[in-house]
Amino acid sequence: MSDERITIAHGHGGLASHRLISDAFLSVYTSPELEQLDDAAVMRLPYERIAFSTDSFVVQPIFFPGGDIGKLAVAGTVNDVSVMGARPLVISVGFILEEGLLISDLEKIVQSMATECRRAGVRIATGDTKVVPKGAADKIFINTTGIGIRRKDVTLSGSNAKPGQAVILTGPAGDHGAAIVCARNDLKVSGEVLSDCRSLTDLIDDILDASGQSVSVMRDPTRGGVATTLNEISKASAVGIEIDEESVPIRDNTRAVSEILGFDPLYLANEGAILVFCDEEAVDIVLGVCSAHPSGEHAARIGTVRNDVDGKVVLRTATGGRRIMDMLAGEMLPRIC
Ligand code: MG
Numbered sequence: 001m002s003d004e005r006i007t008i009a010h011g012h013g014g015l016a017s018h019r020l021i022s023d024a025f026l027s028v029y030t031s032p033e034l035e036q037l038d039d040a041a042v043m044r045l046p047y048e049r050i051a052f053s054t055d056s057f058v059v060q061p062i063f064f065p066g067g068d069i070g071k072l073a074v075a076g077t078v079n080d081v082s083v084m085g086a087r088p089l090v091i092s093v094g095f096i097l098e099e100g101l102l103i104s105d106l107e108k109i110v111q112s113m114a115t116e117c118r119r120a121g122v123r124i125a126t127g128d129t130k131v132v133p134k135g136a137a138d139k140i141f142i143n144t145t146g147i148g149i150r151r152k153d154v155t156l157s158g159s160n161a162k163p164g165q166a167v168i169l170t171g172p173a174g175d176h177g178a179a180i181v182c183a184r185n186d187l188k189v190s191g192e193v194l195s196d197c198r199s200l201t202d203l204i205d206d207i208l209d210a211s212g213q214s215v216s217v218m219r220d221p222t223r224g225g226v227a228t229t230l231n232e233i234s235k236a237s238a239v240g241i242e243i244d245e246e247s248v249p250i251r252d253n254t255r256a257v258s259e260i261l262g263f264d265p266l267y268l269a270n271e272g273a274i275l276v277f278c279d280e281e282a283v284d285i286v287l288g289v290c291s292a293h294p295s296g297e298h299a300a301r302i303g304t305v306r307n308d309v310d311g312k313v314v315l316r317t318a319t320g321g322r323r324i325m326d327m328l329a330g331e332m333l334p335r336i337c
Contacts, residue, residue: 029117031123
């Protein structure tokens with residue numbers, strides 16, 4: 001059915017819907033819960049602490065260098081569960097398909113979701129598909145919800161940053177945002193700009209295994225980038241954060257794209273890097289774990305939590321100046337994820 005397109009009949013719940021579900025989804029996603037095709041997945045979760053997160057993905061274009069909307073939908077939800085110190089177990093997938101979508105495009109996206117699920121160690125336990133008339137959506141929108149089992153040894157939260165702690169960024173800032181703007185504007189720089197989109201379950205697990213209680217905050221700087229996420233944490237924890245501009249890892253290509261289009265890379269989204277707040281004595285341990293991991297090889301300490309900068313995020317610039325880095329105002333790039 002690869003050269004066919006999505007028709008309204010695929011969303012009517014009849015024969016065409018059943019064929020789509022069995023050919024496009026069930027043959028790719030293998031999970032005991034999904035195969036039952038009941039109205040809800042039934043599973044045993046004999047644990048006290050569950051992390052539960054949902055996110056919708058409307059990224060445009062749906063295929064971009066380094067990923068696609070499907071990989072992003074799995075990685076985005078898996079990472080939101082993981083940064084709370086939970087091991088993602090199952091996810092749900094809701095598709096909204098626009099009439100006319102190429103079924104071969106849907107198949108690529110479904111395959112890429114299956115690959116990312118395997119990488120992250122999660123199963124798709126339940127799902128839904130709706131088809132809307134041409135023009136009522138843009139090709140494909142995906143909602144994913146994830147459930148994970150929280151580790152017993154963590155108390156991670158955006159409100160747990162403490163003065164004196166170090167701020168570590170596990171990968172170069174802004175790569176996802178830069179890749180999307182390049183793809184959207186057909187912009188060429190010297191090398192390809194790849195999105196960092198990926199599940200970080202393993203990296204996060206390794207960091208928590210090695211440093212346990214000395215990590216108190218983990219968050220993925222997605223929409224609004226590193227600058228906005230740091231503002232969220234500084235507000236939630238009622239602390240100031242000082243960032244050393246020169247120490248923030250930024251790829252040359254991301255910097256070049258940002259300069260051409262007038263963006264600050266610290267406000268461009270990441271989809272495969274996290275901010276880690278840890279005690280000073282754990283900095284070398286966390287950086288050591290990151291450097292041994294393919295998703296963390298560019299990790300760097302980028303700043304320090306302070307109690308003397310008045311609840312603000314302050315950037316110490318290369319020339320020794322200091323300026324306040326506010327939360328992103330308005331939307332710089334719509335439909336980034
Ligand atoms: Mg998040």
